[in-house]
Amino acid sequence: MPIIIDGKKTANEIKIELTQEVNQLKEKDITPQLALLLVGNDPASEIYVSNKHKFCNDIGVASIIEKLPNNTTEKEILDRISIWNNDKNIDGILVQLPLPKNINETKILLSINPNKDVDGFHPENIGKLVAGLPGYIPCTPLGIYELLKRYNIDTSAKHIVVLGRSNIVGKPIANLLVQKTKYANAIVTLCHSAAKNITDFTLSADIIIAAMGVPELIKKQHIKDGAVIIDVGINSIADATKQKGYRLVGDVDYNDVLDKVSAITPVPGGVGPMTIAMLLKNTIQSAKNKM
Numbered sequence: 027m028p029i030i031i032d033g034k035k036t037a038n039e040i041k042i043e044l045t046q047e048v049n050q051l052k053e054k055d056i057t058p059q060l061a062l063l064l065v066g067n068d069p070a071s072e073i074y075v076s077n078k079h080k081f082c083n084d085i086g087v088a089s090i091i092e093k094l095p096n097n098t099t100e101k102e103i104l105d106r107i108s109i110w111n112n113d114k115n116i117d118g119i120l121v122q123l124p125l126p127k128n129i130n131e132t133k134i135l136l137s138i139n140p141n142k143d144v145d146g147f148h149p150e151n152i153g154k155l156v157a158g159l160p161g162y163i164p165c166t167p168l169g170i171y172e173l174l175k176r177y178n179i180d181t182s183a184k185h186i187v188v189l190g191r192s193n194i195v196g197k198p199i200a201n202l203l204v205q206k207t208k209y210a211n212a213i214v215t216l217c218h219s220a221a222k223n224i225t226d227f228t229l230s231a232d233i234i235i236a237a238m239g240v241p242e243l244i245k246k247q248h249i250k251d252g253a254v255i256i257d258v259g260i261n262s263i264a265d266a267t268k269q270k271g272y273r274l275v276g277d278v279d280y281n282d283v284l285d286k287v288s289a290i291t292p293v294p295g296g297v298g299p300m301t302i303a304m305l306l307k308n309t310i311q312s313a314k315n316k317m
């Protein structure tokens with residue numbers, strides 16, 4: 027039987043560890059604080075932001091949510107970030123993505139103080155990641171790294187194929203796992219939609235990190251025996267047998283590959299729960315950096 031990498035359980039363990047860290051900080055009169063900005067009314071973003079707010083509350087981190095309407099101007103967003111950048115009590119700033127189409131996302135991300143950029147999306151933090159310097163690492167890649175570490179999955183000299191070149195997952199996880207460090211040191215291939223035939227790459231992969239956002243694309247014929255599957259996809263597909271009329275699936279066809287893999291993350295309950303845990307890890311780190 028393959029190892030089922032349980033992100034929900036691991037995130038709960040991390041939650042307990044983070045609560046202890048927050049309590050220790052509070053003894054020194056430091057309460058970490060995260061500021062969350064939500065622009066517009068995308069239902070998925072609203073759920074993500076309220077989940078982040080709730081996680082903060084559960085572990086004793088202070089958090090504020092600023093909700094701005096869909097027609098907010100770029101200047102109004104920049105003004106809000108500027109206030110938070112200059113507020114000594116705020117350790118982390120998160121602007122929920124995607125932003126409305128009329129807003130220049132890059133300009134907004136560039137305006138966040140890199141020392142408070144707990145999402146790790148500022149080019150200064152991305153540059154540090156690429157150069158192997160300490161900085162904030164984006165939360166989903168950090169969550170994957172933490173799962174590999176806690177499940178003791180050896181990555182050194184292994185061939186890892188990352189599918190998908192997003193700035194949030196694909197590019198940063200490839201850069202993280204190629205570093206000459208423990209639980210990295212991998213031979214990484216970053217594969218994307220321009221690949222004519224992904225099996226040319228995936229069949230030689232010891233570990234596949236699927237983050238292309240295509241429901242159940244990866245089947246057993248794409249992978250080699252004993253591969254480790256890290257599935258970052260969260261896709262909703264119609265399912266009349268469910269009360270809600272849909273179900274969530276990953277980018278990998280879980281049931282199809284299950285008897286061929288050595289370890290796999292389920293969807294939901296795999297990588298997903300780790301993202302928020304890592305956001306709070308980064309926020310607490312930012313508060314510690316002030317000491």
Ligand code: GUN
Pocket residue numbers: 120121122123124145165166194301
């Ligand atoms: N939208 C989807 N994932 C993320 C994330 O990790 N951070 C932010 N800010 N927005 C997102």
